[in-house]
Amino acid sequence: MKPQLPSLRQLATVGLLTSSAGLLLSACSDSGDNETSETAQEPTEVTVYSARAEHLIQPIFERYTEETGVKVRYITDNAGALIQRLKAEGSNTPADLLLTVDAGNLWQASQEGLFQPVESEVLERNIPEHLQADDNEWFGLSVRARTIVYSTERVDPSELSTYEALADDQWEGRLCLRTAKKVYNQSLVATMINTLGEEQTEEIVGGWVDNLATQPHSNDTSAMEAVLAGQCDVTLVNTYYFGRLQKENPDVKLAIFWPNQDGRGVHVNVSGAGLTRHAKQPEAAKDLLEWLSSPQAQEAFAEANQEYPANDSVEPSDFVAEWGDFKADSVNVESAGRLQSDAIKLMDRVNYR
Known part of the structure; x- marks a missing residue:
């Protein structure tokens, strides 16, 4: 950081720079009256x-x-x-x-x-x-929401439910993630620590690592491209990255899934x-x-x-609204910073790099 x-x-x-006239102060009179020169300019x-x-x-x-x-x-x-x-x-x-x-x-x-x-x-x-x-x-x-994006060719959305469930055995070899070095996943893990506690969060993130199909990717776009290439089936991305990809290719074989709708809601x-x-x-x-x-x-x-x-x-814009409504996590986003150091240490312990 x-x-x-x-x-x-x-x-x-x-x-352009402000005009020289706007910067000039009125000259002081010989009588010493400098009220105008001391008046603050807008x-x-x-x-x-x-x-x-x-x-x-x-x-x-x-x-x-x-x-x-x-x-x-x-x-x-x-x-x-x-x-x-x-x-x-x-x-x-x-x-x-x-x-x-x-x-x-x-x-x-x-x-x-x-x-x-x-x-x-x-x-x-x-x-x-x-x-x-x-x-x-x-x-x-x-x-911005950090949510699940999945292959519409290989994943039935009924298989998906929560961030936590991505640690389940059914996703072994099917998950791609962005590197832990980027603040976005650090913030997600930090808010999970805030809500679930450190022990449970460590178990979940460790499960993610066990289910990785590839080494963590450098950015969200690369992770989605890996899904499109068939290297994995699901990933976690900020919604605007998905939006950029969808604008370039409206028929892209990916879709958004809003997790944790029966619980704390989507991480924002x-x-x-x-x-x-x-x-x-x-x-x-x-x-x-x-x-x-x-x-x-x-x-x-x-x-x-x-x-x-x-x-x-x-x-939201009509384009964004097309992704559908979702329940967002209402935890104060400040926890993403307050617990950031704890999140980084946790991710390191489970070999999430």
Whole structure:
């Protein structure tokens, strides 16, 4: 979770620099009246460090600028690099917001002291309690489910039931998984520890490992391709990866199954954001965060990556809605970070690599 700090890739900047006229302060009069020069200027730019890809966030930020006149300067990189960057920059950071994926990453940034609490009736109204930090340091902005994807050629969905059941003997040699090194499966296991306890979770994850048909895959797409190739029959993926594959091939011989519908529900996680501790434009950053949680922004923010809106008053896109309704796990996603270290140790003990 704490890689060596690479050079940031500043992929894009929305808009031009604020005009020189907007930066000038009124000159002080000879009488010493400097009231005008000391009056704070309305912010015209806010800076975001984003672990979401440029093509997902650029249209959203451009829309915000169109609606408010406030320009959004953004820098993209992976979550670990951005967290290390913020730590290294300290009070000199230009970042006003950190936008990243997975509650585990958001929790880590909070533990590093990189956020500050945000008191906002708007955010409290728009974002459900289980999709935000207890201390209001970060808020989920879109939801992704980590669920079962299966071969429609070799699996009858009646065979499927729960995450736990994938450890049963019937799935021996039929399961593919993404590597344990990625935060997504770490977060799933962490929430299982939260609900089931460490002993039972270790037994389940150990069963998954025993049932693996191949070595763990580098990413969700590779795992689904292994299912399509007949190397295995089922896997676990974030829904948006399935969405990307389905958009490319509407007739793909895969389908989603929603597990644990008679129990705790499907594991969900978030992409989200928090106000940085040393934000230079805290009010402007808060305004942007509130706007991202609003109905007018949520639909576009979620649809950009085939995710679900975090604001539960907003419907998912028609494409995503085609996957059907499901009961989601209501455990606070913060547990994905709080128990992340325990999850990593557990996965290592059962040789899930």
